[in-house]
Amino acid sequence: MPAAMLPYACVLVLLGASTTEPAGATESSRLRWEPHCQQPVSEGSPVTAVLPPRLDGPWISTGCEVRPGPEFLTRSYTFYPNRLFRAYQFYYGDPSCQEPTHSLLIKGKVRLRRASWVTRGATEADYHLHKVGIVFHSRHALLDVIERLNQTWVGQDCVGRLPQATAWLPGALYELPSARAQGHCMAALGFSMHELSLVRVQRRLQPQPRAVPQLVEELYLGDIHTDRAERQHYRPTGYQHPLQSALHHARPCPACALVARADEHHPPVLPRAPAVPLRLGGRWVSAGCEVRPAVLFLTRLFTFHGHSRAWEGRYRHFSDPACRQPTFTVYAAGSYSRGAPSARVRGGTELDFEVTRVRVTPMDPVTAAVLNASEPGSCGAPGAWAVGVERDVTATQGCAALGIRLPHVEYELFKVERDARGRSLLFIGQRPSDGSSPDTPEKRPTSYQAPLVLCARPPGSRAPRPPATPSPPLQLLVAGLALRGAL
Template sequence: CEIRSGPEYVIRQFHFKSNNTFESVVYRYQDPDCHHPMYAIESRGIHRLAQASWTVRGGTEAEYEVTSSYIVPYTVNATVDLAKRLAAGCPDARVSGNLNPYSRYVIYSLTPHLDHLSLQGQSSNPDGDVDCFQALNFTLHELQLVMLELRRHHHDHHSYQHPHSQHHHHKSSPDNVMTGSEEIPYDAPTNAFTRELLLGAVHSKPEERQSHRPSSFQTALKEGTTPGCGVCSRVLSSDPMSPPRLTTHTGTLLSLEGEWVSTRCESRQYGMFLTRWLHFLPDGASWHGQYDYYHDALCHHSSFSLIAQGSYTGGTDSHLVQGAKDYSFQVTRLKVLPHDQATVDSMNHYSGNGCGKAHAWSVGQEQDVTSTGGCVTLGIRLPNMERDIMKMEIVHRKLHLFVGQRLLDRKPGVAYQKERPTAFQEPLVKCDQVNLDMSINTAPGGHGWAGGVALPLSSGADLFDIRSSGSQERLGLVCLLFPVVLTFIQRATLLTHVAI
């Protein structure tokens, strides 16, 4: 069950076909467990891959056009709300009066332009076409950015080895992981990998979603037939007339004490990738953290690390997101550690006194930037205060910590964030438990790796069905700890959007 800013609780289902058409269903729910459905929007259209993304390394830009879309309300409250929104904002809607639960209503209808595909929302509609997306604030702009990942099963003790692969041991590079340009060899075991599809992130502000073009990814979708994925099976057997209802569970925030690390290479706006490590101290008020940024979607090629420490308070129930707790974090000390020459050159380009000692940056040498009030080059001011939300879930006997999602288009250098997030980042997993069946990539003494291969989708790919995996049942969790990197495309823009 995915939580989007708002908050909005959704399950997504996509079916891509080899003839460049697609079908999608987005289910909306009343609750963060996705047990009480409100309505579903079922869409069909055309989807074509364009070119490799110049902003998000490893991603592929795409064009799409919706040709038809229907909405199916499930509750009386949903029918009343949708009828009001359609009456006020969509005079072309083919509905009159009240809506009925479990009935299909046209909210978008467009004759497809097969010869020249234009971006949805930019076509000139002939008379009789219907477009109610604006009234419902609904888009599928996430289809404009795609990336396919191949992830090794977590229970594979003997991972597949490419016959001609060479091992390059580096603290930020997983062993035996193919690059994004490589194909899976014909003799690789068919059950060694699962496919996950990453689509573009939606804007953290709902009012900005109609015009937003994604430059990062949202939670990965699992292939519908992924072995052992109960949520996948449940969604696969559902349809808009029989929506999936996931199992409810009572969430509680247990002790934060201990170390927490990323479960995958995470995506951020403008093509940034990172992993996170958080350590909450036994005093219940102090924390340490490391944010490692990378140039690539596999978190192989390090750029720089932020090493932070500070204090936190809170723990009261959130009035915005059910099951979450409100916290406030303060960063009181910050160090910056560059890992490559491109990062060093960019840092040394700054001549002021707002980011450590000017012109003194070098690869592998950290600087404490606390005395300079943070790092203006990275858009970070100290002391830094963040109003946040957190929640915990137990997934397959592993404890997951969800921290609030970073806001998009946040003003750079803002020292105090007044607005709390209403959605979450990728989960962190606790690494000091017994029998977790995890490997630490770069923890002291650890030599594990993440089994992920990021590949751009190829045109005319095999038919496959992708479903939301849900937060209750996820496979292949690997405890990751990498150093972090930033892609210096649009350097001036990127360096003002680092958030910790």
């Protein structure tokens, strides 16, 4: 990682990390490593990037997605060989995606350009929108959107292009008629398709019990700015949760067939997932190499000690999208508060985390040189930094060269879910897109990062049984849908 990126990269985002036991911990307080508890959790085969990306075909959400706001949605995008695309975005009033409010139909053209100079492993693209239409699924949803638009002058102009509540027709598509009006209404609605300006396609083989491995294709599109006001200007440097190919997706997937066959008039209503209590005890690890805005590649591993509400963790930072070239590691530890249900994000739990101890390990000569050039007393006790040698920076109240300050409090959002394979997943709040940390209650996240996977349980706990309902195959369904509604 370039030296100039280090201060921005490490503004204390310290919730998420690979953990080690604290010095002096007793054997009885430690969680034993399980054989599969590694960093990151491996699916058993390497990930292969498709370069240049091949976008042709249908791509779908595999579950209910949460965007900053919060916004709850599912997506279904189809790309055609002539570079045209059709995209559906289905919005909901609940975090289970069971209460559709409105749907967007977006048609346009996308052109791949070149490998990104900013985000390694990504491809930059240009896009042009031909048509954007909105369908309201209830009069209440229409009124909610009108109320939001009336809060700005631009939005009030946009309201005139929507129907009056008394004239609303179920299933009617209201199109934004011109490019200028489109841009104004997009800004007022907090909508942008800038996600199409950064693209990555990758493939992996997912092992199957008593069966041949399964091909999974994933489409990563650019991240959405956490500040709604910045979305029209923001150019992504990270990714959202990936879409998966409707033909080659992970199974079982209860939502996939529903999303694949939906359209703007028939939004998918996903099956309700059972509520999972927030039990943090154990170790949680990244499922793969993660990408953050501002050119960050990392893996995380957490340990939570539920009885004492203590936590510890480590970020392992890398300079490449495969997480094979380490740059530095940050170990952090502290305590967290008793959780309270979130009033803004249904299904989420608000927690406050205090960071009281930090250790840093440079893993390449560039990072070691940056730390050795820091002001005396600003990053650990006197002495030379060396590659692979961990040093404590608690006594100097952090490390100014990496943007770490102590003590530090972060206001967090947590959620635990269980996926269709029976794995426990931990979702932690998404970091602000400007590189800061949620160090005030007003900056508490309203969306989530990529989930961590439970890899070691506290002593005496039992693993849940995986769901018995498999996902129906989509190959026959999607073969016809892929060419339906060509532009």
